[in-house]
Amino acid sequence: MSAKRKQIISAAHQLFVDKGFALTSIQDILDKAGIAKGTFYNYFESKNQCLKAILESISEQVEQERREIAIGKEMSDEEVFIEQVTVRIKMNRQHHLLTVFETVSFSEDSELKLFMEEQHRAELQWIGSRFNDLYPDKAQDYTLDYAVIFTGITHHLILTWKLGSSQELDIEKVIRYALNSVKSLSNNQSYIIDPFLPVSWLDGDDNSKEVDITSVIKRLEELNEQLTKQKGTSKQKELTQFFIAELQKTTPRAFLLEGVIMSTKKAFHQTRFEHEVKQITEKIWKIIQ
Incomplete structure (x- = not known):
């Protein structure tokens, strides 16, 4: 990434966190980055595209780190999965993405909302595929259900912890708890209930x-x-x-x-x-x- 592009992204990212996406103007970004309007449009067509670049850059970092964690290791290793999930949560914290997501959720821009949905879809599909790696005999028909349950437990444990404590939360402990909950469920799932969501639910059409x-x-x-x-x-x-x-x-x-x-x-x-x-x-x- 060029130094100038990085400079613009850094300025925009800070503004989106501090002011919110909707309240940040192109002029705010120009002033923060110390650049002319023409320079901004050399790299981005709009404020939305700038936000997409930020989120794509972070997703690329997450995917790269996840691949590096898995090098030379078994994909069925639970510790590998825990470390890979930790990467995403820590990256979200480091870049204050939850704050950014909250401000974007009020946007009326359909293209931007679709982009955010695709990011969420991709993460659920990745988690589902990893459950298939971890428990191929038990999770095969329930991978998307487990991805949703795992994500829900993790997300709400973190939120509820913040409501009752100002102390730093051990993220790996949360992930391990959520994983053990899903694993316990998987041991008896097939004898209790059919899958709620088909594995292909988020795949789109066959083409x-x-x-x-x-x-x-x-x-x-x-x-x-x-x-x-x-x-x-x-x-x-x-x-x-x-x-x-x-x-x-x-x-x-x-x-x-x-x-x-x-x-x-x-x-x-x-x-x-x-x-x-x-x-x-x-x-x-x-x-x-």
Whole structure:
């Protein structure tokens, strides 16, 4: 991410926390960042896009840390899961995201609300998939139910703790308690009740993955055009064209895509395209998982 983009995001983020998203104006961001209006619009089309960039950047950090935690470890290891969930909660605290979410919830902007819903959907789906890793024999039909229950227990324990104490709460203790509650439920679930929410409840239509691939290819083609106009390096163009060609295949080769993602991030590091490339590669990760 360029220094100027980071400067704008940092200023906007602080204002969204202090004043609220709705009460923060573009002019407030310009004054806080010490930049001209033209500079802001070089990077963002609107205040909404600026907020999206903040949330996407934090989500990228969370996903990266979660992957690093899992390297060389069994996905069925409960300690890995606890550590991965802790990353998200601590990141939310560090960046005061709950405060930001509260101010955005009053927004009338349908596109922004949809974006926030997608963030929530993605987190529930990730937690559900991890329960399938943890308890494949018991949780398979209940993964989304368990994700909702786990998230609800965690969220409300944290809120209720704050109502009765000013002391710092041990987040890992909360997560462990919520996990043990779900595990206890899973031991008897199939003998008691059918799943409330089908595992596919949040998946969208059957063509959702195809749509994702199509949208990624479109973004790659747009990036390729920008590289031509902005005189990008031959290496950058080759990597972009590789992704386009591979994703257009009937069955993209996941192992090849995985291998090229890291080298692509390095090739675009500290360039004006770094943020866009990060977003694209994160979407490719999700497609091939």
